Amino acid sequence: MxxxxxxxxxxxxxxxxxxxxxxxxxxxxxxxxxxxxxxxxxxxxxxxxxxxxxxxxxxxxxxxxxxxxxxxxxxxxxxxxxxxxxxxxxxxxxxxxxxxxxxxxxxxxSSSNVIDIVRDKKRTMDVLAHAGVPVPRTATLEDFRQCPDCWKWPLFVKPVAGSASRGVALICSPAELKHEYDEPMLVQEALQGDEYTINIFVDEGGVMRAAIPHLRISVRAGEVEKGRTVRRADLDAIARNLAAAMPGARGVLCFQLFDDPKLGPRVFEINARFGGGYPLADHAGGYFAENVLRTAIGMPLVACHDWQDGLTMLRYDSAIFL
The missing domain is CATH 3.40.50.20 (Rossmann fold)
Incomplete structure (x- = not known):
């Protein structure tokens, strides 16, 4: 060097x-x-x-x-x-x-507009649905209270601006809803099936260069603990549509979806930053962090689509002693 x-x-x-x-x-x-x-x-x-x-x-x-x-x-x-x-x-x-x-x-x-969208889960669902990205049925808590019988139970209730699974609860009847919450909430149909995170890299021109899904085998505190990369054409297509729906997206983002056995894949959250499970994508050969470095110093990007399918990450606790 x-x-x-x-x-x-x-x-x-x-x-x-x-x-x-x-x-x-x-x-x-x-x-x-x-x-x-x-x-x-x-x-x-x-x-x-x-x-x-x-x-x-x-x-x-x-x-x-x-x-x-x-x-x-x-x-x-x-x-x-x-x-x-x-x-x-x-x-x-x-x-x-x-x-x-x-x-x-x-x-x-990413741009301020993209951050505004992804920090509001209701707006995220609206923007993605308008772009043809599959999402679960979603409503603000206030709108939901107008007609709770119009929904199938159970349902998820979650903060509009939450993250890391904070404040998410599964409810099975209207009686389980609180009369008041400390922050704006939304209601969402409960999804079943396998959960995936898809890490994507978008260049400065707004072009998605690669998408790397991984199955969230085990999750702790909202972050993947055990995961496995999975190459699927349908998830790649969803990623491309999602990126196109977010003009102003830059660099590394990740989103989560459930592959519901009845409804199919449904996106329910976007993070406009490196996700906690990104190291799995990096080890698989999706060199997104390298491309961020290259962008910062004006070097050409490297290809990151030839990544390893079926790579498993098993996290464990370690310690640093100071």
Whole structure:
């Protein structure tokens, strides 16, 4: 490896050790040096920060000083790439993306409009349905209460802006609904069958370069614990339609669906960021992280569609001692 290192910053790094390792492998394949920085609210308690070359303490991503703090750090440390990892920081970074670009820094985030869509699950369903992407029947809780007998039971109730399975509940009758919730909720038909995550990469021109589905064999705390890559033409077609329905999507996104035995595949969630199960796609040969690095430094993209079908990931708990 020759030359100066590429300096990147992973934000809200937390437990994303697998993502850190994916970027390190990407740099090795590219033959470039990588200096990886990471930030977190408590970096001394973050495994990903412990694995980084440098780390810093950042304000909460909802704080007014969050973006200025990242801008200052990126400027002072010659950062060329910023990679966010949690939903709540996407819109602040999308809104200020031009400020980072003015400093020569590429922020791996989709447009503000895309973030607005994916952060509102009801709007997500409406946009996808309009584009012909199969989705489950969905309504706001207020609309549902107007005619609960018009639905087949059981149903899912979930926060409109939730993530990581927070607040999701299966209800079997109207009596199980609370009279009031702390946030806007929606109701969705309950789907059965196998659950899949599909990781996709969209280039700067809005073209989807590859989609890599994996079966979610086992899930813990909303994140895949055991998974297996599956090559299916129908899921690839759904991914292409979904990407086309999201003009302004950039880089790596992932979405989830159930392959319902009666209804067929139904998409129910999109994350406009690296998902927790991305390392499986990376190990399978879908080098999305490498293409993010290449985009940041102006190198040609590599093909990422020739990935390994049937690769199984079995996660286990490990530890870092400081």
């Amino acid at each position: 020759t030359g100066l290192p590429i300096k990147m910053l992973v934000t809200s790094a937390g437990r994303r050790a697998g993502l850190v390792e994916s970027f390190r492998r990407s740099a090795e394949r590219m033959g470039v040096k990588l200096e990886l920085h990471a930030c977190d609210l408590h970096p001394e308690l973050s495994a990903a920060c412990a694995l980084a070359d440098q780390h810093l303490t950042a304000p909460p991503c909802t704080h007014a000083e969050y973006i200025p703090a990242l801008l200052d750090y990126a400027r002072e440390n010659d950062i060329v790439l910023v990679v966010p990892t949690i939903d709540t920081e996407l819109q602040p970074l999308a809104t200020r993306r031009a400020d980072f670009a003015a400093l020569g820094i590429y922020v791996h985030v």
